[in-house]
Amino acid sequence: xxxxxxxxxxxxxxxxxxxxCPKALVDSERILTKLxxxxxxxxxSYDGADVVLVNTCGFLDSAKAESLExxxxxxxxxxxxxxxxxxxxEESLIRQNHPNVLAVTGPHQYEQVVxxxxxxxxxxxxxxxxxxxxxxxxxxxxxxxxxxxxEGCNNRCTFCIIPSIRGDLVSRPANMVLAEAEALVKAGVKxxxxxxxxxxxxxxxxxxxxxKWKGRQVRAKFIDLARxxxxxxxxxxxxxxxxxxxxxxxxxxxxxxxxLPYLDIPFQHAAPNVLKAMKRPANTDKVLDRIKMxxxxxxxxxxxxxxxxxxxxxxxxxxxxxxxxxxxxxIDRLGCFKYEPVExxxxxxxxxxxxxxxxxxxxxxxxxxxxxxxxxxxxxxxxREMDVLIDEVDEEGAVGRSWADAPEIDGAVYLNxxxxxxxxxxxxxxxxxxxxxxxxxxxxx
Numbered sequence: 001x002x003x004x005x006x007x008x009x010x011x012x013x014x015x016x017x018x019x020x021c022p023k024a025l026v027d028s029e030r031i032l033t034k035l036x037x038x039x040x041x042x043x044x045s046y047d048g049a050d051v052v053l054v055n056t057c058g059f060l061d062s063a064k065a066e067s068l069e070x071x072x073x074x075x076x077x078x079x080x081x082x083x084x085x086x087x088x089x090e091e092s093l094i095r096q097n098h099p100n101v102l103a104v105t106g107p108h109q110y111e112q113v114v115x116x117x118x119x120x121x122x123x124x125x126x127x128x129x130x131x132x133x134x135x136x137x138x139x140x141x142x143x144x145x146x147x148x149x150x151e152g153c154n155n156r157c158t159f160c161i162i163p164s165i166r167g168d169l170v171s172r173p174a175n176m177v178l179a180e181a182e183a184l185v186k187a188g189v190k191x192x193x194x195x196x197x198x199x200x201x202x203x204x205x206x207x208x209x210x211x212k213w214k215g216r217q218v219r220a221k222f223i224d225l226a227r228x229x230x231x232x233x234x235x236x237x238x239x240x241x242x243x244x245x246x247x248x249x250x251x252x253x254x255x256x257x258x259x260l261p262y263l264d265i266p267f268q269h270a271a272p273n274v275l276k277a278m279k280r281p282a283n284t285d286k287v288l289d290r291i292k293m294x295x296x297x298x299x300x301x302x303x304x305x306x307x308x309x310x311x312x313x314x315x316x317x318x319x320x321x322x323x324x325x326x327x328x329x330x331i332d333r334l335g336c337f338k339y340e341p342v343e344x345x346x347x348x349x350x351x352x353x354x355x356x357x358x359x360x361x362x363x364x365x366x367x368x369x370x371x372x373x374x375x376x377x378x379x380x381x382x383x384r385e386m387d388v389l390i391d392e393v394d395e396e397g398a399v400g401r402s403w404a405d406a407p408e409i410d411g412a413v414y415l416n417x418x419x420x421x422x423x424x425x426x427x428x429x430x431x432x433x434x435x436x437x438x439x440x441x442x443x444x445x
Contacts, residue, residue, distance in 0.1 A: 011041045012121040015049030015078065017070050020057030022195045022239070024085055024107075025140070026148040028055045031084070031113050038114075038123040046077035050121040051102070053113065058087035058165060060340050071098050080120055084113045086165045107166050108151055143389065143424035144191040144235075144407060145184045149177050149225065153197035154204070155242070157268075158279050158347040159308065159339070162197055171203050174220040175211040178228055190389055190424060191235035193406065194226075200241045223249045230258030235389065237406055239264040243287060248294070255298040260403045263294075264304045270325035271318035274311050277350055288328055302404035304333035309366055310359030311339045313352035319362050323369050332377055333410050334370045338363050371436040378434040385444060388413045388429045390421050400427070402439070411437040418443055 014035055018028035031053065032042060043049035052074045056067035067087045071094065074081045081101050083094055088106040095101065103116035140146065152167040153160075181192055196202065203209070203220035210217040218224055223246065229236045236259040241247055243265050254261040267287070269275050275282040295301050309319065326334075338359040341348050354362075388400040391407065398415040405411055413429060421427055421443065433440040 011039050011124055012050045013041045013043040013048055015043040015046060015052040017074060018055045019067055019070060022146045023148055024055055024057060026146050027108055030110055034110060034114050035117060049078055051080045051082060051117060052078045053082050053084060056083060056085035056087035060342055068097050075100055082116045089165050141423060142188055145189045146193045146195050147181055148195050149202050150196040155198060156279055159345055161342050161344045164344060169201055169205045171205050171220050173211040174218045174225055175213040178213050181229055181232055185232045185234050189234060190426060193237045193239060195239045198242045199238060200244050200247050226250050226253055226259050235260050237262055241265050251294050251297045261298050261300045262302045262403055266306045268308050269322060271321040274314050274318050277313055284325055291329055302332045305331050306335040308337050308339050309362040310354040312347060312350035314354055330373060336363055336366050375436040381431045381439060382434055385428055385430050388427055390423055390425045392423055413439045413441060415443060
């Protein structure tokens with residue numbers, strides 16, 4: 001009998017352009033994981049793809065413009081383009097600018113995206129090959145990954161249209177989140193970045209429903225999930241944490257080393273008048289008291305936040321209040337945006353538009369103010385030893401991050417002339433220099 005050999009059919013290839021926030025990146029990873037399980041290959045170039053997916057962002061007008069530009073580039077370079085993501089809610093806008101797109105779907109509509117791919121290029125699944133690893137496919141480096149715990153948001157901030165795009169809060173069961181996290185750690189992930197629209201609201205929509213995990217019941221609640229994730233042996237970094245009172249509970253886990261002493265809290269502003277117009281919590285004095293309490297319980301706590309300047313009605317007095325508040329709060333990492341009207345946002349109806357030149361001047365003043373704060377805080381790290389996760393090694397040496405540094409948005413720890421480490425290594429480093437954004441140090445052998 002002649003032995004038969006298996007010759008797999010050429011697999012169709014899918015390219016992807018993923019825009020926007022880490023939450024959208026997770027959506028892209030889920031889509032690719034599903035397609036890869038059906039036998040598709042992932043193309044790293046336009047000309048090598050049978051179809052290109054563009055996962056769009058539609059939060060700001062500038063983001064919409066970037067998404068439309070990306071769609072146009074994909075059409076020009078490839079011709080077969082499927083659009084998904086937040087801008088997919090505005091199909092007429094997309095087709096008005098790019099009538100040749102093959103299909104348009106909205107955010108987290110995974111099955112519709114996959115079905116659209118099937119119509120353009122049918123799957124040629126090869127049952128002889130196991131094409132998807134247990135942890136799924138990711139677009140981040142091997143040593144860190146984003147973990148999305150919920151979709152949507154119940155807040156109604158006047159500058160934001162996320163609820164109208166992604167809907168109200170829908171939390172994933174705790175056991176599903178933990179199973180995904182465990183698979184990531186088993187695959188070698190050293191850092192898990194927890195993301196959602198409102199991480200600290202996790203489980204509110206399900207009344208913190210319990211689910212079975214490792215033979216016991218675990219609540220879908222912020223503190224419970226953080227505690228369980230902290231037992232997996234990886235760095236756990238918490239993003240987009242709305243400052244509800246129960247956030248205080250997680251500081252103890254940070255002090256114990258269960259989760260990283262890092263909180264990403266989008267305060268947006270500090271002046272009561274502006275916060276009221278934004279429909280954000282306006283008791284900033286109480287927030288300052290809580291920040292002091294957090295740092296007493298966990299001195300290494302790093303606070304990252306985002307702020308908006310030039311919001312409608314913001315006065316010079318309001319802006320100075322924000323600067324004074326930042327001096328008191330001592331935020332470690334800060335991102336700042338100049339207010340930009342978003343179609344459909346209630347803030348568009350608020351009187352008192354701030355001229356663009358005033359927005360620009362305030363943005364520059366705030367960033368200079370924050371640089372002074374950050375430089376002083378980072379200078380206190382000189383002489384300290386800390387764990388650093390290596391992200392890359394180039395011709396100048398290694399670049400990594402400490403507990404205080406989230407990938408892509410924060411600073412880095414530079415190890416000049418260090419070539420004996422590789423991405424994903426965790427090394428002990430002594431800090432020797434600092435500026436307002438970054439640190440420099442040497443590996444302790």
